[in-house]
Amino acid sequence: MKIAVVLGTRPEIIKMAPVIDEIRRRGLEFTLIHTGQHYDHEMSDQFFIDLELPSPHHNIGAGSGSHGEMTAEMLRGIEEVLAEEEPDIVMVQGDTNAVLAGALAAVKLHIPVGHVEAGLRSFDRTMPEEINRMVADACSKLYYVPTEESGINLLMEGADPDNVFITGNTVVDACLRNIEIASRSLEVLSGFQDDEKLVVLTLHRAENVDNPERLRSIIEAVLELREFRIVFPVHPRTRKNLEEQGLYRKLMEADHVSIHKPMGYLDFLLLLSNSFMILTDSGGLQEEAITFNVPxxxxRYNTERPETVDAGGNILVGADRDRIISTARKILEDPEFRDRMMEADNPYGDGHASERILDETIRLYREGRLGMEP
Ligand code: UD1
Ligand code: UDP
Structure with missing residues (x-):
């Protein structure tokens, strides 16, 4: 069996790494296709180094540009590679443009698609990611869903229950495998005092950073929360917008804010697992926070990860300055409230998602059920 893995952005590299490790552990033939959507060293290559991944066999080089331009370039490039490589299955992960292009290119060539982290829904069609998830799921044959809830979303949309597998999320595999390695170098923590309350902030979602009012409102809250040490590794998209709005300088001047370039995975994992609290609009961070019991x-005003909110580990504060400030202060001033958040059960599994993904895929292949039917 030959597997093609398509990835293109930071979170896909991180969450596909355990799947690629498992493919290699089982000695299966595979080809790795990088769409090039993320291309800065610290948004892409750094993760191949940290996670000891093989270099991609193909790089489509479709970074930046509008959604249409980027997706078109990826579609053309992936189609060409798939026609040449003739894999038995194409695996995609998550909800980026790479997933959309990978799934669409494959299904048109009658190659079955396996979607890792299938079935997530924010029910907000203004998000580019929601469209990508829905299209990718419509093109997929195998659904590796992280939770029962995401499986139900797919069944409601008519997916074949025999092809929906609750595997857990590979983010837990990545966290558990790498936290020990990350803990071997404590350098990233050395710049902070023991009594500082570390807060990791990440921000890149289009609806926040491309909207000047929302961006300003979030940054005003950050500037106000002086009782914390706020560590902010800035996504390239966000940096550009902060500079345009004159907000980057204000953050640089704030004594309690530490601005960084995007961090490598190992440093970032160590930092977040040692944090008092996370402030984020990232999808992956909502999952990692609950994995490490960090509030x-x-x-954002909605999430495709409602399990984290239901479990009690995540609160949606939106881009509302006052709500961000009051909720952060409540966590600081009310230890029982924080304890309850930290006790939330992790809904994303036991760290063996990638094994289950490969088990189910191989089983279907052996049973001759991977092929496309009319
Ligand atoms: C993309 C995904 C988003 C995911 C995020 C992970 C889509 C629609 N969006 O958003 O779902 O959460 O990745 O981080 O697929 N840039 C650089 N260097 C890079 C990458 C980006 O400078 O290595 C800048 C460019 O100006 C680019 C902009 O960031 O135009 C946005 O990048 P893009 O890949 O379009 O979207 P992200 O915001 O990264
Ligand atoms: N991450 C990282 N360094 C950083 C910021 C994030 O390694 O400076 C990791 C983080 O641990 C998580 C992933 O990047 O696994 C999340 O990516 P991002 O927030 O860009 O995308 P999303 O999950 O929202 O799609």
Missing amino acids: CLTL
Whole structure:
């Protein structure tokens, strides 16, 4: 069996790494296709180094540009590679443009698609990621869903229950495998005092950073929360917008804010696992926060990870300055409230998602059920 893995952005590299490790552990033939959507060293190559991944066999080089331009370039490039490589299955992960292009290119060539982290829904069609998830799921044959809830979303949309597998999320595999390695170098923590309350902030979602009012409101809250040490590795998209709005300088001047380039995975994992609280609009961070029992305030009004909110580890505070400030202060001033958030059960599994993904895929292949039917 030959597997093609398509990835293109930071979170896909991180969450596909355990799957690629498992493919290699089992000695299966595979080809790795990088769409090039993320291309800066610290958004892409650094993760191949940290996670000891093989270099991609193909790089489509479709970074930046509008959604249409980027997706078109990826579609053309992936189609060409798949026609040449003739894999038995194409695996995609998550909800980026790479997933959309990978799934669409494959299904048109009658190659079955396996979607890792299938079935997530924010029910907000203004998000580019929601469209990508829905299209990718419509093109997929195998659904590796992280939770029962995401499986139900797919069944409601008519997916064949025989092809929906609750595997857990590979983010837990990545966290558990790498936290020990990350803990071998404590350098990233050395710049902070023991009594500082570390807060990791990440921000890149289009609806926040491309909207000047929302971006300003979030940054005003950050500037106000002086009782914390706020560590902010800035996504390239966000940096550009902060500079344009004159906000980057204000953050640089704030004594309690530490601005960084995007961090490598190992440093970032260590930092987040040692944090008092997370402020983020990232999808992956909502999952990692609950994995490490760190309270999470999500800077959005909805989430495709409602399990984290239901479990009690995540609160949606939106981009509302006052709500961000008051909720962060409540976590600081009310230890029982924080304890309850930290006790939330992790809904994303036991760290063996990638094994289950490969088990189910191989089983279907052996049973002759991977092929496309009319
Ligand atoms: C993309 C995904 C988003 C995911 C995020 C992970 C889509 C629609 N969006 O958003 O779902 O959460 O990745 O981080 O697929 N840039 C650089 N260097 C890079 C990468 C990006 O400078 O290595 C800059 C460019 O100006 C680029 C902009 O960031 O135009 C946005 O990048 P893009 O890949 O379009 O979207 P992200 O915001 O990264
Ligand atoms: N991450 C990282 N360094 C950083 C910021 C994030 O390694 O400076 C990791 C983080 O641990 C998580 C992933 O990047 O696994 C999340 O990526 P991002 O927030 O860009 O995308 P999303 O999950 O929202 O799609």
